[in-house]
Structure formats: C-alpha cells, structure tokens
Amino acid sequence: MLNGLLSPEPAASAQAIGDCFSVQETITTDADEHASNLQHWQQEYHQLSGGNFRGVLNEAWFGNIQLFREQTNRVVHQNGKAWDGSRTLGIPVAIEGDGLFCGSRFTENSMITLGHGDIFDFRTPKSVDVLAVTADAKDLRDFGQQVWKMDIDERIGGPGIVSLAPAAVDSLKQFLLLAFDTIKTTPRILNYPQIRKGMEQEIYNNLFSVLCGTDELKVESSTCPARKTIVSRAKEYVLNNPEEPVMIADLCRVLGVSRRTLQYSFQSVLDVSPVTYLRSVRLINVRRFLKTAPGDAETYVADAAARWGFWHLSRFAADYKLLFGELPSQTLRGERKRRAS
Numbered sequence: 522m523l524n525g526l527l528s529p530e531p532a533a534s535a536q537a538i539g540d541c542f543s544v545q546e547t548i549t550t551d552a553d554e555h556a557s558n559l560q561h562w563q564q565e566y567h568q569l570s571g572g573n574f575r576g577v578l579n580e581a582w583f584g585n586i587q588l589f590r591e592q593t594n595r596v597v598h599q600n601g602k603a604w605d606g607s608r609t610l611g612i613p614v615a616i617e618g619d620g621l622f623c624g625s626r627f628t629e630n631s632m633i634t635l636g637h638g639d640i641f642d643f644r645t646p647k648s649v650d651v652l653a654v655t656a657d658a659k660d661l662r663d664f665g666q667q668v669w670k671m672d673i674d675e676r677i678g679g680p681g682i683v684s685l686a687p688a689a690v691d692s693l694k695q696f697l698l699l700a701f702d703t704i705k706t707t708p709r710i711l712n713y714p715q716i717r718k719g720m721e722q723e724i725y726n727n728l729f730s731v732l733c734g735t736d737e738l739k740v741e742s743s744t745c746p747a748r749k750t751i752v753s754r755a756k757e758y759v760l761n762n763p764e765e766p767v768m769i770a771d772l773c774r775v776l777g778v779s780r781r782t783l784q785y786s787f788q789s790v791l792d793v794s795p796v797t798y799l800r801s802v803r804l805i806n807v808r809r810f811l812k813t814a815p816g817d818a819e820t821y822v823a824d825a826a827a828r829w830g831f832w833h834l835s836r837f838a839a840d841y842k843l844l845f846g847e848l849p850s851q852t853l854r855g856e857r858k859r860r861a862s
Contacts (some may be wrong), residue, residue, distance in 0.1 A: 540711075541711060542711035543583075544580070544582075544705065544708045545580055546578070546579045546705075547576075548577050549576045550576075551574060552574050552576065555576035556599070558580075559580065562603050563601045564600065564601025566598070567597065568595050568597055569596040570595045570647060572594075574593070574594065574595050575594045576594075577591070577592040581701070583720070585656050585660045585661075587607075587656070588652075588701065590614070590701060595647065596644065596645055596647050598642075598643070600643070603639075605637070606659065607655050608635065608656060608661050608673070608679070609655040610634055610728055611654070612652055613627075613628075615650045616648065616649050617646055617649075618646035618648065620645050623642050623643070623681050625682035627645075627682065631684060632685050633651075633682065634678070634680060636678065641680050654724055656725075664722075664725045668769065668770045668779065668780050671732070683732070685731060685734065692727075700832075707834075715766045715829060715830040719831075722768045726770070751782070751786040752790040752791060755786075758775050759798075764806075767799055767802070769796065804845070806829050807825045808849075808852060811852045811853050
C-alpha cells in the first residue's frame with residue numbers, strides 16, 4: 522500500500538493547461554465510487570466481504586498508454602470493459618487470498634489480459650494491488666508484429682489469464698513500478714515527446730519480453746554479410762537523425778527486421794547490444810549539447826536528458842558517468858570553467 526494516503530478525497534490532477542498527459546490519484550471509501558474513477562472504462566463494483574472499503578487508484582495517460590495501479594482491501598466483484606479499441610495487460614503487485622478472473626484462478630504469477638471489446642468478470646482476492654497497462658490495441662499489435670514478429674492477438678487472445686514465471690512477473694513489476702514512480706515524482710517530463718515515445722516503447726518492449734518468455738521463437742537466418750549490412754544501415758539511420766532519441770523499435774521498422782535479428786547482428790559485428798549502442802549515441806549527443814550550453818544553465822542537464830529520451834534521471838546520471846567518467850553536471854561546470862579561463 523502507498524504511504525501517506527489518508528484523505529478520502531481525490532487528489533488533484535497533475536495535469537495543467539497545455540500539458541500532454543494526465544496524472545491523477547483518487548482514494549475512496551465506497552466501491553461504487555471507486556469503480557467510476559478509472560477514466561473511460563465502463564464497470565461496476567460490488568463489495569462482497571464485510572468491513573470498511575478502501576480503494577486507491579493511481580492513473581497516468583500519455584500517448585497511446587493508460588497506465589494504472591489499483592488497490593482494494595475487500596473482496597469485490599468487478600465487471601465491465603475497457604475503452605473501445607484497447608487492450609489491457611495487468612499483473613499483481615501483491616495479493617491476499619484467492620481470486621478469479623473470467624473463470625480462471627488469479628495468483629501472484631498471473632497476467633490479466635483483456636482484448637478489444639472484451640467483457641471482464643473479476644472476483645478479487647481479499648486484498649489486491651494490481652498494475653495494468655491499457656493501450657491502443659492496433660498500436661500494440663503493430664509494435665509486436667514489427668519488433669517482436671509476434672501477433673499478440675494470436676498469442677494470448679482474451680479475456681483471461683496468462684500464467685508467467687515468477688521471475689518474469691517480478692521483472693515486469695519492477696519496471697512498471699519504476700515508471701510509475703518517475704511519473705508521479707516528475708510528471709511534466711511527459712511534456713517532452715521524446716520521453717513519451719521512449720517510455721511507451723519501453724513499456725511495450727517489457728510486455729512483449731514477458732509474453733515471449735522462454736518460448737523458442739523462430740530466428741531469422743542472417744549470413745555475416747547480411748548482418749554487416751543491417752548494422753551499417755542502422756548506424757546510418759542513427760547518425761542521420763542526431764536530434765532524435767532513436768529506439769530499437771525505430772530500427773526494426775526502418776530496417777524491416779525483428780528485435781532478435783537486430784540483436785544478433787550487433788553482437789556479431791560490434792560485440793555490443795543495439796540497446797547499448799543506441800544508449801551510447803544518445804549519451805554522446807547529450808554531452809555535446811551540454812558542452813554548448815550557456816554557462817549558468819544548470820537546468821540544461823534535465824532538459825538534455827529529456828530531449829534524448831532519458832526519463833529516469835538517476836539512471837541517466839549513472840550511465841553518463843560510466844561512459845564519460847564524470848557526471849553531466851561536472852561536464853557543464855567544466856565547460857563553464859574552460860570558457861572563463
């Protein structure tokens with residue numbers, strides 16, 4: 522449960538006029554009221570176990586993504602559907618007792634799946650804390666086909682439960698909690714289109730990584746010359762777009778290859794992963810930007826990080842120091858001293 526959430530009144534939205542996102546938190550003591558707080562969903566909640574109800578809902582909207590965390594402390598019968606044209610995937614953070622989702626047992630290793638137009642029926646455990654992503658179904662399907670060579674509709678369908686390995690659930694949970702914490706702490710980074718793009722693609726990638734699991738996927742064969750060509754074309758695209766935070770999905774779409782083929786090609790030719798290569802290029806662009814910043818522009822560090830798609834600032838600073846041997850703020854101060862001398 523979240524700490525310090527004592528008021529039954531909805532928390533003020535973090536959205537202001539001109540913002541490109543919506544972030545809100547609501548805390549309720551009534552199941553009906555709680556059901557109505559999730560934006561653009563049609564649903565009814567009926568409390569089944571005795572005691573004072575308490576529901577906490579944290580929700581963020583940006584781009585094609587609705588990200589939410591829902592916590593309830595009583596057995597509740599939920600039914601309804603998500604917004605038109607969407608797909609929902611959700612995992613538990615913590616549960617107490619047994620639950621049933623669309624007739625299947627809901628456990629700590631379950632992933633809830635809900636497709637476009639699907640009606641869900643969920644008898645919750647006594648206490649439940651769930652993280653979920655609701656995304657534009659076509660956008661998610663296209664991403665899966667282009668980047669992972671997987672049709673999500675064929676793989677999981679819906680509505681229902683997908684059983685996952687504990688390690689997979691924990692990995693996805695930790696990533697989504699990190700994303701949520703970042704959004705709650707610094708919501709206005711979502712005004713940067715680079716951040717919205719980067720976070721959306723990281724969410725999609727983490728979802729598909731879990732869905733692929735340990736299944737044997739078909740690996741496209743690539744001869745050594747073919748892999749060199751893939752890497753060469755990838756580098757050319759990245760270097761021709763220095764102002765853009767190029768992501769793995771961008772390269773998969775432009776080159777017409779899967780994420781796995783891209784991985785094999787970079788490992789074979791450069792002995793680094795494409796993720797490492799792209800992160801290094803983005804960090805180099807940040808460093809070049811900082812070295813041209815005005816002398817008094819400390820805020821340029823956060824701005825530069827956002828411009829090249831780094832949404833977790835402490836991780837960005839650690840990666841920057843690992844690559845360059847100094848923090849981005851030190852780069853800025855060093856450049857200031859050089860100009861003053």
